[in-house]
Amino acid sequence: MSRMKEIVAKIIDKYGTNDPFEIGKARSIEFVFAELGSTFGFYSSYRRIQFIHINNKLEKTIQRFVCAHELGHAILHQDINTPFLKAHTFFSQEKIEVEANTFAVELLMTDDAIYEYKDMCLSINKLAEIYGIPREVIHLKTFSNKFF
Template identity: 90%
Template sequence: MSRMKEIVAKIIDKYGTNDPFEIGKARSIEFVFAELGSTFGFYSSYRRIQFIHINNKLDKEMQRFVCAHELGHAILHRDINTQFLKANTFFSPEKIEVEANTFAVELLMPDDAIYEYKDTSLTINEVAEIYGVPREVSYLKNNESS
């Protein structure tokens, strides 16, 4: 089992759900829905209070994915400010974004969801769509499923 699968499995077990909003609420994360232009969402913290900001113009399914992605940052990268990294260092935040996407894919589309469709002709992209995971990141499940 991969490290990310283990992390996500423990979180699902601890909170009894894979709903990112419920997990965030249980972790006392504040949710802010606002008009963010072309930004889907972002994670921030201030004085030990964690915030997940979500673009209020996105449909509910995409808001759920964005929430799962930002929850990944809250759990995996709690003290990392990617905006600062982009502006002030040579460090590429790409690895951090891939980790947050992988976290979101694992959270929203756990292995039992994949196994449920194994005897059908559905592709991983089609199963991802059923679970609200964008096709653009569904390949992360293929990379993690070993």
Template identity: 60%
Template sequence: MKGIKEIVRQLIKKHRSNDPFQIAKEKNIIILFAELGTTFGFYSSYKRIQFIHLNNQLDEMMQRFVCAHELGHAILHPKSNTPFLRANTLFSVEKLEVEANTFAVELLLPDDVIDQYQDTGLTIYDVAKMYSVPQELVYLKNFNTKTKRIFLY
């Protein structure tokens, strides 16, 4: 299987966007917003129809990250109905969750976006916040050699 970074790179190229909502729409994945309490979101499929469920109480930035995370499940784990993503499971070490988080980080922070901030004085955490990535998950970014030198941690 290709690496997550390469899967995301090809996805962005194909859809000409790194917007998880746009990509989901173009892939005919239905996004549903509902009051989910402490649940941020989850992915499910039924008879080949894919759904991303998002908590409508989350702010726009967090909805964007959760949508990217659940899109990761839809693409990487299409046959697995995923457990609910909650605040306390956002940082799970479970393999499928780490893969979905890595997918989301790579989608929202592709190398070309990061490269735009070279020599700006911003840290990777500043850039991550601007692009809806929780700073606690920045470590999942697979930096290329050039990009790694840009930022002060």
């Protein structure tokens, strides 16, 4: 099992959900929905209070992915005020952005959830669509041995 898959599994087990908004709420993270222009969202902290800022003009499915991505920063990079996640840098190759995207993909598209579709012969892109994962980051998903 990959390190990220282990981290996500522990988070899901601890909070009993893979919903990033519920996990954030349980961790006392403050959510700020605002007009952010071309910025999808960002994570910040001030005096040990964590904030996830989300563009209120985005579709709900993208807001959910952005929340999961920023939750990844809150958990993995809590001492770093991350750069703005902008439309044109959403798929950044910077290490912390790749880690946050990987966290979001593993959180929103768990192996157990995918396993439910095993007999339907769905493409990885269709599964990504079902779980609100942008196609550009689906390659970050790692699959467990139960799929092979």
